[in-house]
Amino acid sequence: MPQAAFKTLASNLSNSMAKKRRKKQERSPRRCPFEEMDQYLDYIGGPAGALALTGVAAASAFYLASRPTPQKPLVELDHQCTLLPGPELVRVSKFYKDSKDGRFISYLDKDVRTLYDSFRHGAKVSNNGPCLGWREGPQKPYQWLSYNETLLRAKNFGSGLVALGLQPSPDTFVGIYSQNCPEWILTEQGAYCYSMVIVPLYDTLGPDACAYIIKQANISLVVCEDDDKCNLLLDKAPRSLRKIIAIKETRPATNQRARNRQVEILRFEDVEQLGAAKDNPEVPPKLTDLCTICYTSGTTGNPKGVMLSHENVIAGVCAVILQLGDHRPSSSDVMISFLPLAHMLERCCENGVYMMGGSVGFFSGEIKRLTDDMKALRPTVMPAVPRLLNRIYDKVMAEVNGSFIKRVLFNMAMSAKEGEIKRGIIRNNSFWDKLVFRKVQEGVGGRLRLMVVGSAPLAGNVLTFIRCALGCLVVEGYGQTECTAPITLTVQGDHIPEHVGPPVACCCLKLVDVPEMEYFASSNQGEVCVKGTNVFLGYYKDEEKTKETIDDDGWHHTGDVGMWLPNGTLKIIDRKKHIFKLSQGEYIVPEKIENMYLRSQYVQQVFVCGESLKSCIVAVVVPDVDVIKSWACENQIPGTLSVLCANPEVKKLIMDDMIAWGKEGGLRSFEQVKDIYLHPDPFSVQNGLLTPTLKSKRPQLKAYFKPQIEDMYSKLT
CATH class of the missing domain: 3.30.300.30 (ANL, C-terminal domain)
Structure with a gap:
């Protein structure tokens, strides 16, 4: 209602009260025993009263206009997956109508079947919007490469790899040993322009494991971040390694050390220039071609190379996008990149954003400056791991517990926000957001609307806190490298923590007996087994371990022990091999x-x-x-x-x-x-x-x- 209308309403009310008062005085001229009440009513009917009524009405109008509306879940929360008929008790997603017929989603757009296709689709839907962002220093703003600039530089770099002697083929492996940065994506997309395969290396593998990977995969060229990582590679460089492409400058001593080991160090920009000059024609990959070999750590012995195809990754990404519904990434989204790109959780999140035309800003490389990066970038989408969220929770709780007043306000805010979440309301503009949670939200940039949590289990109290404090959709997933990251994902609207949701649409799940641990599928407990378009092709050059993991019927045995909850969601309760x-x-x-x-x-x-x-x-x-x-x-x-x-x-x-x-x-x-x-x-x-x-x-x-x-x-x- 316009303010003028409120003033008219208040004026009419004032005039009406004045008329009643005059009539009352005419009937009884003597002093009213409740004269003080009359004076109060006179005040209410006067100019100050009109102003007060206007304020109340305006506040009411603001509340009605901003009153949050609950979001309807995309599936029934008490029946989140479909149980197929048969003795194996197989469960499938409700987000894909063909799942009940034993089919799995592979793509959302028939023209987008590979990661080469998906990046170009993103460039189109973004209308050549910003793609890759970075900043040169702590006080510097983010600067951006557009999609077309990214595609051109990636093509030039890939052409440069061909000019250096690499064959445009899915049998050609390109190593990359770097923190997240634009050059990581330029390398990846440049390789895909020529059907090559990306093999990430990372610090936690250790130098022996990195050398083992380079030798097993017969990698002749590695893109390396800086001088330190170049020296780590040179320490135990296998004979197959012949070229290192350095993203940052290397010292003359390092270049000489490389020459002594018959390894040539080139600059990243020089390879781009060489490729631009040669302009080799692109050789796009097929959907069945390998796109990456992702080596896993954490088990005894040498790391195992998980072979993933373009179809595997596209299927996993599309299944998650489908399940997110209206919360899926769009061309207006900005994602912060800080989880290692060497792991499939981050790779899938980024590829999903690129597919939808969004932009990705890379952190500065130091976790202690991540908050500064997020304040500068102001992301809307963020993948996260429990370790980071636990730190946020511990920091807030330490501050809250130091003050009685803060503790009382915090508990009131949590109660109010949790009540809204239970009603399906997700927002960050409530009274409590502004009073209590503003600093937490500003710490992640103030615009976050979607967070995907994975990698390890997240405590229920921390998950509930994060949902309340950030006021955004927080979904928790369960997955493995062998399944291209996603296996299950929680559903928007399900506020109950400590489970990992129903299966995503690219796979089906079943539990099998683990009698030695007294887990039985008939009791809805057992080892989690997965089949679908996201399941890997096998371990590189290790048929024996592949057969141990994927059975004759195509089921991948995860080694994790799960339990189906009554609402059709999965809870991970143990590890079969005690890892x-x-x-x-x-x-x-x-x-x-x-x-x-x-x-x-x-x-x-x-x-x-x-x-x-x-x-x-x-x-x-x-x-x-x-x-x-x-x-x-x-x-x-x-x-x-x-x-x-x-x-x-x-x-x-x-x-x-x-x-x-x-x-x-x-x-x-x-x-x-x-x-x-x-x-x-x-x-x-x-x-x-x-x-x-x-x-x-x-x-x-x-x-x-x-x-x-x-x-x-x-x-x-």
Whole structure:
């Protein structure tokens, strides 16, 4: 209602009240016992009253205009997937109508079947909008390459690779060893212009693993970020490596060192110029061609090369876009790129944004400056991992718990926002957003509307906090490199945390029995198995491990143990091979670590455990009774083994020796335990903690020592 109308309404009300007052005075000239009330009514009917009424009406009009409307979920939240008939209890997505007939989505547009196609589709729908963004320094603004500039430079770089002697073929592998930057994408798209395959390298693999990959894949050329990474490659460069293309300047000493090893270092821009001069005709890939070999770390032995085709990646990206509905990326979106491009979560997110014509801004390379980058970029889309969100949560809670008033306001804000989320309302413009959550939202740029969380499990209280504080759609997914990242994804409107949603439309899921761990598919528990257009082609040059992972019927066995919830969503509850991730995404192989620690003379038995919501591991140790008693006697420390286990000096002795053996065995920092609990009684078959073959019963051990494990973690936080 216009303001003039409000003023007219107030004036009419004032005149009406004045007439009533005059009539009342005419009937009874003596003083009214409620004269004070008359005076108040007179005030309300006067100019100040008109102003007050105008304000109230205006506020009411603002509320009605800005009142949030609930968003309707795209599927029934109590039936989020379809159970196919048959004994295998296969479940499929409800977002693709052909899923019930056993078909999977491969694409959304018949003209977009490869990552070569998808980038050009994005250039078209964006109308040559901004594509790749970066900034030169902390105080500098983002600068951008348009889609057409990106495509031209990528084509020139790919042409340069051909000019350097690489064959335009899906049998040609190009290594890349760099943090996220525009040149990473130029390399990737340049390779796709000539049907080549990208093989990422990354720091956490370690120099030995990088050398192994270069040798196994017979990589002759690696695009390298800077002088330091060039030297790391040269330290153990296999004979196959002949050329390094440096994105940043390298020192003359590094260039000479490379020549001594028969390796040539070229500059990135020089390869672009060479390609532009040669202008080799493009050789686009087919959908069945390999687009990348993504090596996975975290298991025993050498890393395994996961072979993914263009069809695999497009299927995974399209399934997620389909499930996001109206929240899908668009040409107006801006994504922040900081998760490693060497992993498929980030690759898929970026390729989804490029397909839809959005833009991607790269962080400056230092996580501690990520907040500054986001404030400068002001992204609307952001992939994230639990470790980052845990930090945001811990920082806010530390500030809130330091003040009673802040704590009260925070709890009120959380209650109000959580109530809205439960009603399907997602917004960042409420009273509580402005009063309590403004700083959190500004810390991510103030425009975030979509966050995709993956890599490791996220605690329910942290997920709920992030949803309330950021006021954007937060979806959590479960996936593996072998499935091109996405396997399941939570649905918009489902506010309940601690599950990973229903299957995405490019695959189907089933659970199979794990009898040794007492998980059975008939009870809706078992190993998660996946089949679909996102499942990888196999491990590179490793047919044996491929057959171990993909069975004769095409089911990929993930090794994760899941449980179907009544609403058709999946919850990951265990790991079949006892390999687990920490909150930062690093894999832990407890048996390997235990074998290192068993070398200690003080250790008779050890059980290493951890949680996906924690960033470190702990252990339960049974000391060698004879060795410990002998040491205690020499050091004049009295007591039984139970008493000695409670002695801080004994604990320090054993833990220091374990850490020393771990270092000697090459354990990385996150593989070393951060605390131990000493237990006097051995694990045995009789007490149910060992199998008849004397192997540790890990689930039983974890349950048996749950109080001690929780106590150790409480002291570490």
